[in-house]
Amino acid sequence: MTSVTSPSFLLKNAAILGGEPTDIRIADGVIAQIGAGLTADGAEVIEADGLIALPGLVDLHTHLREPGREDAETVETGTRAAALGGFTAVHAMANTDPVADTAGVVEQVWRLGREAGYCDVFPIGAVTVGLKGERLAELGAMADSAARVRIFSDDGHCVSDPLLMRRALEYVKAFDGVIAQHAQDPRLTEGAQMNESELSGRLGLAGWPAVAEEAIIARDCLLTAHVGSRLHVCHVSTAGSVEIVRDAKRKGWNVTAEACPHHLLLTDELAATYNPIYKVNPPLRSAADVEALRAGLADGTIDIVATDHAPHPHEDKDCEWAAAAFGMLGLETALSIVQHAMVDTGLLDWEGVAERLSYAPARIGRVADHGRPIEVGAPANLALYDPAATRTIDAAESASLSRNTPYAGMELPGRIEATFLRGRPTVLDGKLYSLDGKVA
Numbered sequence: 001m002t003s004v005t006s007p008s009f010l011l012k013n014a015a016i017l018g019g020e021p022t023d024i025r026i027a028d029g030v031i032a033q034i035g036a037g038l039t040a041d042g043a044e045v046i047e048a049d050g051l052i053a054l055p056g057l058v059d060l061h062t063h064l065r066e067p068g069r070e071d072a073e074t075v076e077t078g079t080r081a082a083a084l085g086g087f088t089a090v091h092a093m094a095n096t097d098p099v100a101d102t103a104g105v106v107e108q109v110w111r112l113g114r115e116a117g118y119c120d121v122f123p124i125g126a127v128t129v130g131l132k133g134e135r136l137a138e139l140g141a142m143a144d145s146a147a148r149v150r151i152f153s154d155d156g157h158c159v160s161d162p163l164l165m166r167r168a169l170e171y172v173k174a175f176d177g178v179i180a181q182h183a184q185d186p187r188l189t190e191g192a193q194m195n196e197s198e199l200s201g202r203l204g205l206a207g208w209p210a211v212a213e214e215a216i217i218a219r220d221c222l223l224t225a226h227v228g229s230r231l232h233v234c235h236v237s238t239a240g241s242v243e244i245v246r247d248a249k250r251k252g253w254n255v256t257a258e259a260c261p262h263h264l265l266l267t268d269e270l271a272a273t274y275n276p277i278y279k280v281n282p283p284l285r286s287a288a289d290v291e292a293l294r295a296g297l298a299d300g301t302i303d304i305v306a307t308d309h310a311p312h313p314h315e316d317k318d319c320e321w322a323a324a325a326f327g328m329l330g331l332e333t334a335l336s337i338v339q340h341a342m343v344d345t346g347l348l349d350w351e352g353v354a355e356r357l358s359y360a361p362a363r364i365g366r367v368a369d370h371g372r373p374i375e376v377g378a379p380a381n382l383a384l385y386d387p388a389a390t391r392t393i394d395a396a397e398s399a400s401l402s403r404n405t406p407y408a409g410m411e412l413p414g415r416i417e418a419t420f421l422r423g424r425p426t427v428l429d430g431k432l433y434s435l436d437g438k439v440a
């Protein structure tokens with residue numbers, strides 16, 4: 001029997017970023033050798049014919065729910081889902097209970113990630129105390145903590161006060177931080193349930209206008225340019241938002257943006273089912289918005305894909321639409337959705353996928369040891385992916401504690417065969433392995 005704790009692996013015939021098949025030797029946590037016909041005594045050989053080697057994926061937007069809602073997800077269960085999705089690092093959002101607005105809480109989350117060992121967890125710090133939007137949290141103390149926080153966000157809430165937003169943008173410059181904004185004007189979205197359209201009128205659900213997102217993004221781009229800071233826009237969902245970000249980049253402003261897998265595939269028509277599995281913040285938009293997001297992701301206006309993995313227990317989802325929580329799972333299906341929406345449509349190649357799901361998110365989060373090209377000497381954080389596989393999504397099979405995937409029953413392309421974190425497999429043959437090298 002082979003042991004997955006063995007220190008070295010030889011991946012035979014892996015196609016790095018979809019290129020010509022080659023061999024990759026992993027030893028001592030790093031990529032030791034790349035080339036055709038490699039041999040290595042004592043290494044565990046992994047046949048990788050037909051598999052694409054990608055740098056370990058990095059998620060900039062994950063909700064792990066711990067501390068506080070361990071019935072929905074824990075750091076351990078969420079990072080299991082991440083590893084199965086090909087991720088080697090996730091950034092954990094601050095909207096926990098207690099909120100991650102102190103050095104103590106972010107260090108706790110960071111440590112829980114280390115102990116679980118499935119992927120690196122980089123906590124995001126709250127911008128304001130308790131996400132209340134009233135006064136700034138201890139951003140400097142979180143940045144200086146063991147968790148080395150660089151991304152700050154009140155996600156779930158918008159930092160809507162322009163003066164607070166300005167101060168936050170100014171403050172994080174001292175440690176090269178970034179403010180990740182959940183762009184939602186609260187007054188324009190009071191009681192909002194779905195995209196504002198002719199359909200929302202017909203369904204009798206309160207509408208969520210595109211301008212509620214776009215007005216905040218435009219304001220924040222202007223603010224970040226004014227103070228010379230760094231802005232990241234969470235879950236861009238409208239064509240107008242893509243246009244605003246495109247314009248800001250043209251002007252040379254330091255603005256980055258993310259799109260979520262669900263906004264690249266699903267549309268607001270699904271609200272007609274009244275099934276809250278499709279209820280998400282920001283809401284699913286029109287087919288024209290989906291098309292604009294895909295085009296923006298393809299041309300680099302949208303820098304990255306982030307999952308916004310948002311687990312909710314069934315009692316918060318299995319209820320009438322208006323009462324249900326916003327959010328859907330994303331970690332285990334993200335790469336498949338990106339393949340389906342972007343690669344199989346010819347909009348992105350695998351190098352483009354690596355940029356948007358690994359290199360760029362690591363750059364934005366200032367994470368040094370992730371998001372690096374697969375080359376000799378780099379930390380062995382990588383994933384092996386079978387793009388020719390197909391699988392029918394079964395919510396019950398998810399490693400997440402929650403079941404709220406909108407893709408249940410759908411046949412999706414692709415499957416993660418293996419994930420390596422610093423040379424140690426967290427996933428092998430599609431199965432999860434824990435720190436002790438045993439099937440988890």
Ligand SMILES: NC(=O)N[C@@H](CC(=O)O)C(=O)O
Pocket residue numbers: 063095155156157182279280281282308310311326327328
């Ligand atoms: N995306 C969602 O619909 N929900 C997120 C919050 C958020 O990302 O704004 C959550 O925490 O559940």
Ligand SMILES: [Zn+2]
Pocket residue numbers: 155156157182234235281282
């Ligand atoms: Zn959000």
Ligand SMILES: [Zn+2]
Pocket residue numbers: 061063093155156308310
């Ligand atoms: Zn979120």
